[in-house]
Amino acid sequence: MAPAAPKSGDAIFASVDRVNAELFTLTYGAIVRQLLTDLEEVEEVNKQLDQMGYNMGVRLVDEFLAKSNVTRCVDFRETTEVIAKVGFKMFLGVTASVTNWDSEGTTCSLILEDNPLVDFVELPDNCQGLHYCNILSGVVRGALEMVSMKTEVAWLRDMLRGDDVFELQVKLLKQVPEEYPYKDDE
């Protein structure tokens, strides 16, 4: 049987089960609030959110590959395009755009104008160092690591801090060749 052609983000999103975005938003808010109460330090919370996102991304990428039927991406450019157009759409229902490529093609920015995580959210004065959406950076990092790309992900612009969009910078550090679990001669 020939493999199915890759589906567009909209088509996949229409075919998966969906829930109200507000439940998602409010649950995420409850998580951030719990972390702030437990950890108290904003930097610690950022790290914990990133770790949680990493755990999610590691498992999320399996579902992504299974449902989206994308073919192997030729280079990092294509990878980030696929993440922005298909990945984000499939899980969050919004598309991102990819811009700001550097000369070597290893660093780019994902721009999110619409982010369901931050509906109804305002950062209080004592939490100005908080990257509220840090879970997203963890998800991207975790997902890419599972497909053999070590990346560094950081927030450049944050709407909760007064910018006009969310800008996530993704930097490819290195491609890790897949290791075979068994030795060839055994």
Added chain:
Amino acid sequence: MIGVGKIKQYSNVLDRPISKGKQEVSLSAFAFLFSELVQYNQTQVDNIGELERRLEDAGYAVGARVLELLCHREKGNRRETRLLGILSFIHSTVWKVLFGKVADSLEKGTEHEDEYMISEKELLVNRFISIPKDMGAFNCGAFVAGIVRGVLYNAGFPAVVTAHFVPVDGQQRPRTTILIKFAEEVLQREARLG
């Protein structure tokens, strides 16, 4: 300034228009997020009772906000003052908005006057969760119980809300029941209102 940039930036989050509530995310995104919530809380506690309490507290925060949002959006800022009114609000409106369907049933307890039960064949939050044998009666529906408690408390009906598994004949997975036990003052007020 009006018209600058694609989206008008409001300086105050309270000035922004409220969304219609039609936006959706994938169920798996929510399931992953919920599993992270449970896993994180597991690292912070020593026993199951604590874990349930923390999940309930998280749900409480959600419930408080859901009540505000839905009262404004769905009911035109009218608030419920009667017991049956608030229960049917939770059973239909809240459930419909959060989980996409009304709850399976709403029953009054037979043994006690102050107990009501909302049942659901399979809670959305429990759909991808399996409880290991050594965790006994733990139910992640404690999160949903917290949501209900948040709604009730902030609407002026303090209650103790818990989630239980109820085995059903002929069904492999047990049904989940949210048990609501109202405080004394609620029943007294209800009796006074006639």
